[in-house]
Amino acid sequence: MRIALFVTCLNDALFPQAGIATVTVLERLGHTVAFPAAQSCCGQMHANTGYAAPARQLERLTEDAFAGQDAIVSPSGSCVAHLRAHTALPVYELSELLVDVLGVTDVGATFPHRVTYHPTCHGLRMLRLGDRPTALLRAVRGLDLVDLPEPEQCCGFGGTFALKNAAVSGAMLADKCASAASTGAEYLAAADNSCLAHIGGGLARHPGAPKPIHYAEILAATGGIRE
Incomplete structure (x- = not known):
C-alpha cells in the first residue's frame, strides 16, 4: 500500500513532532511513508473565512500533490474532514488508518503516564x-x-x-x-x-x-x- 503523510501547515510550522510521530508509528508497523514535497495548505482556513476561490485552488493543488497514493494519513482531524468534504482523495485521520485500514490497535507503544x-x-x-x-x-x-x-x-x-x-x-x-x-x-x-x-x-x-x-x-x- 502506498501511504503518504499530509502533515498540514500548522503541524509543519509549529508542531512537527506530530508528523514525525505519525511516520514513526507507521514505520514501526513495517510501512514506508512518502512525503510529497509539493504539499501545502489544504484550504481549510480559507474556506472557513469565506474565501471559496483560494480554498478551491489549494484543494486542487493538494489533489495534484497526492495523486496516485492509496492512502493519505494526517495527524489533524480538521484538515482530514475538510479534504474529505472537498476532494476525492483517500484521506484518513491516523486512528482511522490504523484501526479501519490496517486493522491494528496495539502499535507497540509504552507510555507509563x-x-x-x-x-x-x-x-x-x-x-x-x-x-x-x-x-x-x-x-x-x-x-x-x-x-x-x-x-x-x-x-x-x-x-x-x-x-x-x-x-x-x-x-x-x-x-x-x-x-x-x-x-x-x-x-x-x-x-x-x-x-x-x-x-x-x-x-x-x-x-x-x-x-x-x-x-x-x-x-x-x-x-x-x-x-
Whole structure:
C-alpha cells in the first residue's frame, strides 16, 4: 500500500513532532511513508473565512500533490474532514488508518503516564472517530487512561471563533481546563494540535494541570518519552 503523510501547515510550522510521530508509528508497523514535497495548505482556513476561490485552488493543488497514493494519513482531524468534504482523495485521520485500514490497535507503544483524552469537534462530529483513538491509547503499555468529564464539549477554539468571540471562547476554555484538571492526569491528548494549542495555553496558567500532547506522540513512544 502506498501511504503518504499530509502533515498540514500548522503541524509543519509549529508542531512537527506530530508528523514525525505519525511516520514513526507507521514505520514501526513495517510501512514506508512518502512525503510529497509539493504539499501545502489544504484550504481549510480559507474556506472557513469565506474565501471559496483560494480554498478551491489549494484543494486542487493538494489533489495534484497526492495523486496516485492509496492512502493519505494526517495527524489533524480538521484538515482530514475538510479534504474529505472537498476532494476525492483517500484521506484518513491516523486512528482511522490504523484501526479501519490496517486493522491494528496495539502499535507497540509504552507510555507509563496517566492520560485523559479530549475528542475534538471535527473528530467527534464530522469524522465520527468514536473510540478509535481511545482503543489505541488503551493498548499502550503502562498508560492509565482516565475519562474526561463532559468530553463532547468544545474547547472554544474553533479557528477564528476564538478571535471573533474571545469572551465566549475564554469561558468555554475555562470549563475545558477545569474538566482536564479534575482528572489528575499528567497529559491531555487529542487529535488536533490547533485545539491542543488553545487548551494548552489555558492549562499553562494552572500549575500541576495536564500537559497537552498529540496522541500520535504517545503511540510513537517506547519508554515513556516522546521519540
